Amino acid sequence: xxxxxxxxxxxxxxxxxxxxxxxxxxxxxxxxxxxxxxxxxxxxxxxxxxxxxxxxxxxxxxxxxxxxxxxxxxxxxxxxxxxxxxxxxxxxxxxxxxxxxxxxxxxxxxxxxx
Amino acid sequence: xxxxxxxxxxxxxxxxxxxxxxxxxxxxxxxxxxxxxxxxxxxxxxxxxxxxxxxxxxxxxxxxxxxxxxxxxxxxxxxxxxxxxxxxxxxxxxxxxxxxxxxxxxxxxxxxxx
Numbered sequence: 001x002x003x004x005x006x007x008x009x010x011x012x013x014x015x016x017x018x019x020x021x022x023x024x025x026x027x028x029x030x031x032x033x034x035x036x037x038x039x040x041x042x043x044x045x046x047x048x049x050x051x052x053x054x055x056x057x058x059x060x061x062x063x064x065x066x067x068x069x070x071x072x073x074x075x076x077x078x079x080x081x082x083x084x085x086x087x088x089x090x091x092x093x094x095x096x097x098x099x100x101x102x103x104x105x106x107x108x109x110x111x112x113x114x
Numbered sequence: 115x116x117x118x119x120x121x122x123x124x125x126x127x128x129x130x131x132x133x134x135x136x137x138x139x140x141x142x143x144x145x146x147x148x149x150x151x152x153x154x155x156x157x158x159x160x161x162x163x164x165x166x167x168x169x170x171x172x173x174x175x176x177x178x179x180x181x182x183x184x185x186x187x188x189x190x191x192x193x194x195x196x197x198x199x200x201x202x203x204x205x206x207x208x209x210x211x212x213x214x215x216x217x218x219x220x221x222x223x224x225x226x227x228x
Binding site for chain 2: 100
């Protein structure tokens with residue numbers, strides 16, 4: 001079945017450091033790919049998405065490019081802030097018999113220190 | 115901006131008791147999802163509704179879990195009897211084709227079974 005493997009944390013960075021969170025997937029067909037963020041005590045929020053190969057999703061300084069040849073969707077940010085402290089989930093969405101469920105990785109907790 | 119509402123936010127129950135969670139999706143969203151998120155893991159789909167019909171409940175433990183969406187609007191997820199292993203965050207999400215089926219998540223209900 002479909003699956004997502006992502007870099008596990010926790011990771012602690014200093015403010016203004018560069019961030020990369022690796023994500024690879026296994027899926028048949030042409031899934032859409034997502035990064036979700038979960039702040040403490042809150043539900044998941046969509047951070048960015050890409051629906052086809054070579055698409056780049058971007059939001060709030062974060063970027064990720066859909067690489068079909070390497071089945072990857074790595075998340076990057078050039079300069080993290082304290083407010084970026086959260087748990088980050090990589091996910092894919094595939095159409096299966098009427099269902100478009102999201103399949104998530106295990107998540108990575110990021111802490112950014114001032 | 116409209117949000118997915120869930121209640122209660124926190125629930126503590128003893129094993130073998132019954133427990134129920136409620137979700138009110140964003141108005142006009144035809145698709146509703148229930149996910150379970152075990153601590154340290156990504157969310158996993160339990161059940162997906164399209165209006166009042168179940169589209170996917172393949173991962174729902176039907177011996178103890180039930181879900182309904184009688185009028186195709188709000189939904190209830192029930193566990194009876196609760197077991198220690200059911201301790202988790204239960205997330206509700208909704209989506210509409212008009213917005214590319216992007217899933218919007220509620221804040222979740224954190225269940226602790228003692």
